[in-house]
Amino acid sequence: VRTQVAIVGAGPAGLILSHLLAAAGIDSVILDQRSREEIESTIRAGILEQGTVDLLATIPGSRVHTVGQRHDGIELRFSGEGHRIDFPGLTGRSVWLYPQHEALKDLLAARLAAGQDLRFGVTATAVADADSLRPRVQAVDDAGVAFEVEADFVVGADGSHSVVRKALSGSHGGYFREYPFAWFGILCEAPPSAEELIYSNSPAGFALISQRSETVQRMYFQCSPEADASAMSEAQIWDTLQERVPGTSLVEGPIFQRDVLRFRSFVARDLRRGRVAIVGDAAHTVPPTGAKGMNLAVADVLLLARALEALLLRGDAGPLDGFAEAASDRIWKAQHFSWWMTSMLHLAPEASEFDRQRQLGELRSVVGSEAGRTYLAEAYTGWPFA
Numbered sequence: 001v002r003t004q005v006a007i008v009g010a011g012p013a014g015l016i017l018s019h020l021l022a023a024a025g026i027d028s029v030i031l032d033q034r035s036r037e038e039i040e041s042t043i044r045a046g047i048l049e050q051g052t053v054d055l056l057a058t059i060p061g062s063r064v065h066t067v068g069q070r071h072d073g074i075e076l077r078f079s080g081e082g083h084r085i086d087f088p089g090l091t092g093r094s095v096w097l098y099p100q101h102e103a104l105k106d107l108l109a110a111r112l113a114a115g116q117d118l119r120f121g122v123t124a125t126a127v128a129d130a131d132s133l134r135p136r137v138q139a140v141d142d143a144g145v146a147f148e149v150e151a152d153f154v155v156g157a158d159g160s161h162s163v164v165r166k167a168l169s170g171s172h173g174g175y176f177r178e179y180p181f182a183w184f185g186i187l188c189e190a191p192p193s194a195e196e197l198i199y200s201n202s203p204a205g206f207a208l209i210s211q212r213s214e215t216v217q218r219m220y221f222q223c224s225p226e227a228d229a230s231a232m233s234e235a236q237i238w239d240t241l242q243e244r245v246p247g248t249s250l251v252e253g254p255i256f257q258r259d260v261l262r263f264r265s266f267v268a269r270d271l272r273r274g275r276v277a278i279v280g281d282a283a284h285t286v287p288p289t290g291a292k293g294m295n296l297a298v299a300d301v302l303l304l305a306r307a308l309e310a311l312l313l314r315g316d317a318g319p320l321d322g323f324a325e326a327a328s329d330r331i332w333k334a335q336h337f338s339w340w341m342t343s344m345l346h347l348a349p350e351a352s353e354f355d356r357q358r359q360l361g362e363l364r365s366v367v368g369s370e371a372g373r374t375y376l377a378e379a380y381t382g383w384p385f386a
């Protein structure tokens, strides 16, 4: 198989990249080891930055403005009181609640309708000749048949266990941080308990009240990284959530999905080598607090699409040479924001009374100052693209 850009991974990053490239007249082939059904049913976060929404809205058939819901603020709750952060008032921008798997359904439908070469059930095993003008992706299809995709450029949009990343810095290169907690996430059948998201710091630990629709809600609470998602009864889950959002009476309903999300911060040391680059979760992981994951993937892809257009249409390698530095600028800002929201809102298992009081002082200083609220709102709604 021969193409201009070989993309490994049909998640948001890979699909949006193929869309942008096609719009510029550049061919691509996308490989993904999962089936279409698996991709469309993977439950991830639900908050999209303004810039992400503006981009998704340009994709034919996108439901982001019809099914997605605009949110003009969030609430930070601590010491039993709520404090609203007014996004448009502080930044002129908003966010949208639109679950990632719904965005994926739109993207897959649009790419397939446009005739995109998109191959499911194909496992990439390695990238060969990264430093040449003809890098190759080695792969195995669902019948066990090995084949290669030869391209002008290879992109790894293949998630946190990226195979493409190994062609850049080996499996060792990167910056890591672990956290001593995780999130227990649920989906339940119930009407919303609040109109906007509530990020709650309580003496018993963090909880996040999010939404999905008029009839389905998403909620999370801080738990141990070793927690077993099947070990708690529904009554125990509701007691845990209720205790952590004092002042709100949560509307309970049947829980039909539960999962434990590990917390990790990671940035790969090398984002590009020769004619191979990585984007999205292949390049970085953020802890979920603040919902930066998919938004950061979209930002990487916008930069890489511009760089590939310059390289492949005009023979100009300048933007590609600047790609890693430009992408890193936003990646580290988002890493800081995700770490900061996580640290400010969660109860560390080893926290002393000093740590706890300091954290409340930090929260009061953020909500009590327009500058503090504005920093949070700018980061949450997404820094404007250059």
Ligand code: DHB
Pocket (backbone or CB within 6 Å): 044, 045, 046, 047, 197, 210, 211, 218, 288, 289, 290, 291
């Ligand atoms: C959701 C997830 C997040 O990590 C977050 O910060 C906000 C919302 C969600 O899944 O709804």
